[in-house]
Each structure stands twice: as C-alpha cells, then as structure tokens.
Amino acid sequence: MRNAWALLAALALASAAGAKSPEPRALFASDVPIHVTIEGPMALLASNRAQVPRPATMTVDGVPYPITLTTRGITRRSAATCDFPPLRVTLTRPAPPGSLFEHQHHLKLVTHCRRSADFQQKVLLEYSAYLLYNKMTEQSFRARLANIDYRDEDGRPYISRVGFFLEDFSDVAKRNGMAPAHLPDTIAGSMLDPASSARFAVFEYMISNYDWSMRAGPKGQPCCHNSRPLALGSTGEIIPVPYDFDWSGLVDAPYSGVPDGIPVSNVRQRTFRGYCAHLSQARAFAASLAPRRNEFLGVFATVPGLDSRNQRNAVSYINDFFNDLETGKIFKNCVR
Numbered sequence: 001m002r003n004a005w006a007l008l009a010a011l012a013l014a015s016a017a018g019a020k021s022p023e024p025r026a027l028f029a030s031d032v033p034i035h036v037t038i039e040g041p042m043a044l045l046a047s048n049r050a051q052v053p054r055p056a057t058m059t060v061d062g063v064p065y066p067i068t069l070t071t072r073g074i075t076r077r078s079a080a081t082c083d084f085p086p087l088r089v090t091l092t093r094p095a096p097p098g099s100l101f102e103h104q105h106h107l108k109l110v111t112h113c114r115r116s117a118d119f120q121q122k123v124l125l126e127y128s129a130y131l132l133y134n135k136m137t138e139q140s141f142r143a144r145l146a147n148i149d150y151r152d153e154d155g156r157p158y159i160s161r162v163g164f165f166l167e168d169f170s171d172v173a174k175r176n177g178m179a180p181a182h183l184p185d186t187i188a189g190s191m192l193d194p195a196s197s198a199r200f201a202v203f204e205y206m207i208s209n210y211d212w213s214m215r216a217g218p219k220g221q222p223c224c225h226n227s228r229p230l231a232l233g234s235t236g237e238i239i240p241v242p243y244d245f246d247w248s249g250l251v252d253a254p255y256s257g258v259p260d261g262i263p264v265s266n267v268r269q270r271t272f273r274g275y276c277a278h279l280s281q282a283r284a285f286a287a288s289l290a291p292r293r294n295e296f297l298g299v300f301a302t303v304p305g306l307d308s309r310n311q312r313n314a315v316s317y318i319n320d321f322f323n324d325l326e327t328g329k330i331f332k333n334c335v336r
Contacts (some may be wrong), residue, residue: 072087
C-alpha cells in the first residue's frame, strides 16, 4: 500500500513540475488590509444555511467581480452557533489582468460569526494564528485581512465587519513546488513526513488547538480534519498543512470545546497531541523556535484592529508556550 501511495504522490508531483511559484499571488503578497464591498442576498445567507451558490458582486479598488457565495463549514455554519456563516467566494469570470484577484477562483472567506465587537477580536486572533504558522514554514496558508461592507441585493447596508480570505490550497502547493495529495478517509501514521508532522503538532500546542487530525477526515469525508496534505515527492510521505483555528485556546471562542479523550478541561489548557514516534524531530523543531520568542510575540502588534487587551493576553499566552519549551513540559506526554 505504501508503495502505491508513493507512486500516486510521485505522479501528482510530476504533474506540477515546472509550476513552482515561490511568490504568492497578488492577493496574498501583502499584509495590508483591503476594503471589500460584497452585494448580494445577505439576509438569505444568514437565515438559510443550505450550501447553495448564490449570485453576488464583490468590489475591490473599484473593480467589480461577479461571484457566487456559498455557506461552508460545520460548527460555524450552524445558525445556533453563528449569526452569519463562513463563506466560499467563487469568481464566476476570470479577474482582469493586473487586478488584485487575478488568478483567483475559489476562496474561503472567514467571517465574523456574531455581531458583537468581541467577535471582531476573535477573527483577528484567528488571523494571527496563520501569521504564526507562516513564520514557521512556507508550507502554510497565507491569509489576507479585509474590512468588508456587506450590502443586500438592493444596495442597502447590511453590516460592516472584519474578515479574511484564505489562500487556495493549490496555490500553497505551487509556491512550494509540490502538489496536493488525494487521500482516502484515513491514512497510516507512517505515511506522514516526521519533521512536518512534528512541526504541525508543536504549532497546535502553541495555540492550544485540538480540533484537527493529520490522519483522518470527518466521518464520510476524505483525509484530513482541518489539515490539508501535500505530497512529498517519490517517498510518498505526506506534509500536513493546518488551518481553521477558531477552536484554539488562543482564540478562545465561546462555542469551542475539548474533544472526548483529551485530558484537559478547557481549550486554554495545553497538552501535546503529536506522535511520540516523532519526538526527536519535535524536540529539534522546538529547539529552533526557542531563540525566536520575541519574533513570535511581536506578531500581535502587527495585526490591525487587535485591541491592547487582546494583544496583551495573546502575548502572555504564547509566552507560556515558550516557557513550556524551556522547561520541556511540552513533551511530558512522550517521556515516561
């Protein structure tokens, strides 16, 4: 089976040969927030969470883009959880050459969930988690912050809130000269690249997130849960790329919870969920991070709109992660 997957991975990577694009597309080449107007059936999207594409128009820098909006997600798509669902934005015509959305087609848009000001801060904290992982590796999703004016179909203002676009996974792969891996619903741990798996787990410990799996997807869906797999050449090993961090202790959303079987009482408490078989790689990666404490703590001051209280709390929370690196507490589950 492993040899079969190795062949499939090699063929996938070969199909992407020569397509390496180390620089991100224009939309993700800057961290400066953009101003976006989206006009469409907002009230309908908020009241009817069916995953049906609905025509709309997105305008950025005076350029109108015909789009469809489709609700997405699992927990956040529920009206019992969020006033407004996360969206998938699909450009229905190629964007004009030289425009900000050139070469974009399908994009996830992370939205505000609830109307309160506190949920604006939750969006910004989740956005900051992507910045933290960007500092760890290029094998990560880029995100672009946006101030969004939502308008109903008749042009009347609906709501204005912060959100962010998430880079398409195919572009993550191209930037790294790789290809997305197409996997069944569950894979063996031996298929994971040990260094990449270790990095993933250390990062999830940093932000204290338990809502993920590197090896299995949600029931009835392909691998993996809140992780997208890149094919690592002819070896057939998989590089997991994490996303979706709203259930993390860093964000601390009121609807977040701890999955069964994890020995903590709330998401703010950290425990390491990496593979102990990859302990040497995890320790090496942790050692490489330790001298960079101030670099990571400085991320929160760069996030536009993140208020001083949330900056202080985030810095303190990530500082505790670095203290755990120094003491070795992070890996206590793997040391008997």
